[in-house]
Amino acid sequence: MATALIKLTYKHVIDANAQTDFERNIFNATYQEFRMKSQAYNLDGELKTFTEMKARDSRANSMHYKMSVAGLHFLIPLNNKIPFLQDTLGNELNYEQPVFELIESDITQINAHRLSIKFITGTLMLHQVIGNNMILSLEDLLQDDRDFIDTFTLPMQPGLAITSYRELSKQSAPPVMNTSFKNN
Template sequence: MPRTITLCYRKIIDASSGKAWDKLVFEDTYTEFRLQAQTFNPQQQYRSFGQLLQYAPGAEQLHFLVSAAVRGYLQQLAGLVPDVVDNLGRQFLKFSQFQFEIVNSDLLYKSRHQVAVNFFSEPLLWHDTVGPLLLVSAPGPAAVEGEVLTTMFQLQPFLTIYSLQNPA
């Protein structure tokens, strides 16, 4: 009986990110960070995100507040996790949840801005491991009754099995 897994892909976006989607997220999250940071830094005494977290009460809310700049871009992904492809080179991994976080930032130096979007996949059935590839399928009645369409992919950097549920 296959086990049910949920995957997590952590996409890091910074000034060196080259893809168009990444650049848009970088620019808009930096703009939003500078705007939202004013609430916690009215005297402009802190420069970095780390300083804000350490000295400005409530600054941990910046993760949530800045995440608003990302939500529209997530819709452009049509529910598919970026950068993760199967062994045929096609995007296949659907995400159902995400978590945004500011890794680092600086109010004066945009080049120090770095964010992460953690994508959590919809559940998958893990049937087997063939060499370095995981053989998975979407859960559903066909997965129990007979022939099932499968996907094979390799774990890559920043992609991990987030949760595992053994069959009952």
């Protein structure tokens, strides 16, 4: 049965090298938001970068949230699917929560603008790790013992991390049912 309950976080960095319309739209919208909102932390116009603003005024850390306001509506068409992350069969995983992080920006140089979106999954069951691949299934406490469990295989890769982990014993492992992971 399952060995652990986990949550995954996939971090996707967006910068001036944005390749897709999705990335370019978020890049441009969040840069414009940064330029507008950064004025509150740079009244004398002396500071140029996000790092300088944070060093002078810790309230500038609220820019992470303000960037999310500018970018969240671009996530709606994703239907809670993580772009750029697929299992070995080409299916996208669902996310439950996106978290925007402003890595760096500069009011005078758009090319210095860099942010990330961390896509955090719901609870998954980790059954086994084979080489660089995790054998996973979706958690469902409603089903009882079954001979087979619907699983999927996800390779570990840059930007992907297990960010929550709870080990299970064989007696306490909850059964699973495939409800939120849909095959395309």
